[in-house]
Each structure stands twice: as C-alpha cells, then as structure tokens.
Amino acid sequence: MPQRRPGKCRFALIPLLTRSLLLSVILVLLAGCSVAELERIATEGGPLSASSPSTPIPAQAGTAGAPPSSADSGLLTVELEIFRGQQDVQGTIGQFRRLAAGSVDEVVLRQPVAVGGVDNLLYIVDAMLKAVFRYDLTTQLFRPILELGTHFVGDPGSIYVAKDRSFYIVDTLGKQVLHFAEDGALLTRFQDLANLTRPVDVVVDELTGNVFVADGSFSHVVVFNSFGKATRALGRRGSGPGRFRAITALAVGADGLYVFDRLETPPVQVLSWDGSFRYSFGEDVLNYPLAAVVDRDQRVYVSEQSDDTLRVFQDGKLLLTFGGAGSSPGRFRMATGLWVDGDRLFVADSLNRRVQVLRINPAAALPAAGGE
Numbered sequence: 001m002p003q004r005r006p007g008k009c010r011f012a013l014i015p016l017l018t019r020s021l022l023l024s025v026i027l028v029l030l031a032g033c034s035v036a037e038l039e040r041i042a043t044e045g046g047p048l049s050a051s052s053p054s055t056p057i058p059a060q061a062g063t064a065g066a067p068p069s070s071a072d073s074g075l076l077t078v079e080l081e082i083f084r085g086q087q088d089v090q091g092t093i094g095q096f097r098r099l100a101a102g103s104v105d106e107v108v109l110r111q112p113v114a115v116g117g118v119d120n121l122l123y124i125v126d127a128m129l130k131a132v133f134r135y136d137l138t139t140q141l142f143r144p145i146l147e148l149g150t151h152f153v154g155d156p157g158s159i160y161v162a163k164d165r166s167f168y169i170v171d172t173l174g175k176q177v178l179h180f181a182e183d184g185a186l187l188t189r190f191q192d193l194a195n196l197t198r199p200v201d202v203v204v205d206e207l208t209g210n211v212f213v214a215d216g217s218f219s220h221v222v223v224f225n226s227f228g229k230a231t232r233a234l235g236r237r238g239s240g241p242g243r244f245r246a247i248t249a250l251a252v253g254a255d256g257l258y259v260f261d262r263l264e265t266p267p268v269q270v271l272s273w274d275g276s277f278r279y280s281f282g283e284d285v286l287n288y289p290l291a292a293v294v295d296r297d298q299r300v301y302v303s304e305q306s307d308d309t310l311r312v313f314q315d316g317k318l319l320l321t322f323g324g325a326g327s328s329p330g331r332f333r334m335a336t337g338l339w340v341d342g343d344r345l346f347v348a349d350s351l352n353r354r355v356q357v358l359r360i361n362p363a364a365a366l367p368a369a370g371g372e
Contacts, residue, residue: 170201303338
C-alpha cells in the first residue's frame with residue numbers, strides 16, 4: 001500500500017489559502033463602499049475614493065491634489081466634501097466622555113436637503129434623520145441641535161440662516177415655517193391656513209424683518225411680518241409677469257426677490273419687495289429649477305434637476321453650466337439646497353448624502369456658456 005505524503009498535501013493548501021485571503025480582502029473593501037461609491041466606479045471609472053461616505057475619516061475629507069476636470073470650472077472649484085464627522089462635545093459631561101472613552105459619537109449624514117450658514121458655521125438639514133446639525137468649518141465638528149424635530153409635522157425642508165445665526169425652516173406637511181434661535185429654541189411659527197397650504201421655500205428681507213414664503217399650491221408668495229402675521233401675498237396663479245404656476249424656489253438679491261417656477265416661461269422672475277415685476281430670464285436654459293441663491297456680485301446659481309447641473313447666470317445671461325449627474329467631487333445627485341457665504345457656495349447634494357463646498361473664483365476666466 002502506498003504511503004501518504006503529508007508534505008504534498010500541506011503545500012497544496014497554500015494556493016487555496018491565498019485565494020481565500022484575497023477574496024476576504026475584496027469583500028472587506030466592497031463592504032466599506034457606499035452604494036454611491038460603487039455606482040461611481042461602475043459609471044465613471046477610477047479607484048475607490050478615500051473620501052467615500054462610508055470610510056471612517058473626518059467630515060472635511062475632500063479632494064487632495066489636482067481635482068478632476070468636472071470639479072474645476074475656473075469660476076467654481078471643489079474645496080470640501082462634508083458627509084460625516086465627529087460630534088462636538090461641550091460642558092463637563094461631554095468632556096468626561098471624551099476623556100473616558102477617548103472618542104465621541106460620530107455623525108453621518110443620511111439625506112441633507114438644505115444648507116445655510118454665516119460666520120464659518122453651517123446649518124445642515126437632514127430630512128431622513130429629521131435633524132439639524134451645526135457644522136463648524138474651522139473645527140470640523142458637528143453639533144446636533146437637540147429636540148428640533150419635535151416641532152415638525154413632516155420632514156424639515158428648506159432653510160434660511162439670518163445674520164444673527166437664527167434660522168427659518170420650512171415644514172411643508174405642517175403648512176408652516178418655523179423660526180429658531182441659534183440654540184434651537186423656537187421663536188415664531190409662520191402660519192396662514194387660508195393662504196399657505198404647501199410652503200416650499202423661505203427667504204427673509206433682513207432690513208425690514210419681513211419673511212417671504214413660497215406656496216406651491218396657490219402659486220404665490222406669502223409675506224409675513226417678523227411677529228408671524230401674514231400681511232399680503234405677492235403674485236397669483238397664471239402666466240405672464242407677476243404670475244406663477246409651480247413655484248419651486250426663492251432667492252434674495254440686491255435687486256429684489258427672485259422667484260423660480262418649473263412650469264412658467266421664462267422660469268425666473270425678479271420682483272421688487274412690494275411685488276412689482278422687474279424682469280425675467282432663463283428661458284430655454286432652465287427646465288426644472290430646484291434651488292437657487294444669489295451671491296454678492298449678483299451671480300445667480302441655480303440647481304437644475306433635469307440633469308443634476310448648476311447653472312450660473314449674471315445679468316440674466318447664462319455664464320456657466322457646472323457639474324452633472326454622478327458621485328465624484330463636483331457632480332451631484334439631487335442638489336436640493338444652495339447657499340452662498342462670501343466666496344463659498346454650499347450645495348446640499350442630497351442623494352449623495354453630502355454637502356459639497358465650492359470655492360468661487362470671481363477673477364477666473366470663464367469657459368463658453370453651456371460647458372464645464
């Protein structure tokens with residue numbers, strides 16, 4: 001009877017163990033990727049990104065080195081991606097937790113739908129978590145504003161942040177806009193059941209304290225005083241100057257109130273604060289304006305839902321089309337909120353579960369309108 005050769009069997013196991021180890025490494029890498037990251041690899045190519053929302057790195061993990069061409073238009077450059085980070089701790093209990101545990105709770109954005117800010121502080125509205133986070137761009141720490149969700153009937157939506165750091169948030173299902181102090185204390189409810197049944201956006205004239213709320217059902221803008229009393233409505237349903245059919249967003253500029261409409265042509269109308277029509281633009285270059293903001297140089301940034309781009313206008317003319325659908329830096333999947341503070345443009349990139357911070361470079365040479 002031939003004798004067994006244990007050595008041969010042992011060496012035969014080595015390739016099998018090597019293959020098993022390699023397979024385990026691949027599975028671990030895939031498990032660490034988000035759905036958005038896997039989608040990006042499949043559709044756009046490229047390696048696994050270290051700034052994927054599922055990797056355990058600080059919230060500011062953004063582009064390092066030269067950004068992709070889609071993330072640099074000259075006028076706009078991707079500076080930062082915010083999708084997760086450590087929670088800020090304050091007070092004796094918070095400091096004890098930091099010393100005892102060596103770390104604090106991590107915040108992971110799930111569905112950021114709106115963003116606003118002032119003085120290097122961002123307020124990020126997460127509809128899925130029904131929460132508002134204050135993010136410090138200097139310390140790169142999150143601080144949840146506790147118990148805010150108890151005031152909402154539905155999910156929190158659009159936000160407007162005032163210079164005193166108080167903020168206004170739309171509650172569409174609750175047919176109201178809520179005004180909170182910096183610490184999250186409720187200050188005022190803006191409601192008018194006769195004229196406001198589906199609020200979609202809010203802006204504030206900080207010189208007068210008047211609050212302007214767009215209603216998606218009546219297709220007009222309800223004006224409240226600072227005490228929460230409705231005083232008048234701007235516009236009415238229909239077509240033509242000062243009339244609207246499906247308002248989607250509002251913005252404030254030096255020349256008045258910008259009203260965006262997904263069905264009316266042209267889709268952008270600029271009104272004076274008393275509601276009189278001034279001018280319109282955007283015909284043939286905007287289909288579904290989702291969010292908008294105006295910077296200090298009167299450039300108008302509009303999120304276009306149909307192709308996940310940002311459209312930049314000045315004096316009513318299209319300057320630039322930036323971005324496109326995708327998950328890499330400088331691309332978007334449902335940019336539901338825009339905000340400008342100084343030379344930074346903040347984008348609530350909702351389905352990518354992040355906020356993108358774009359640097360505005362006013363002196364940069366612009367490409368031809370319609371290209372990146």
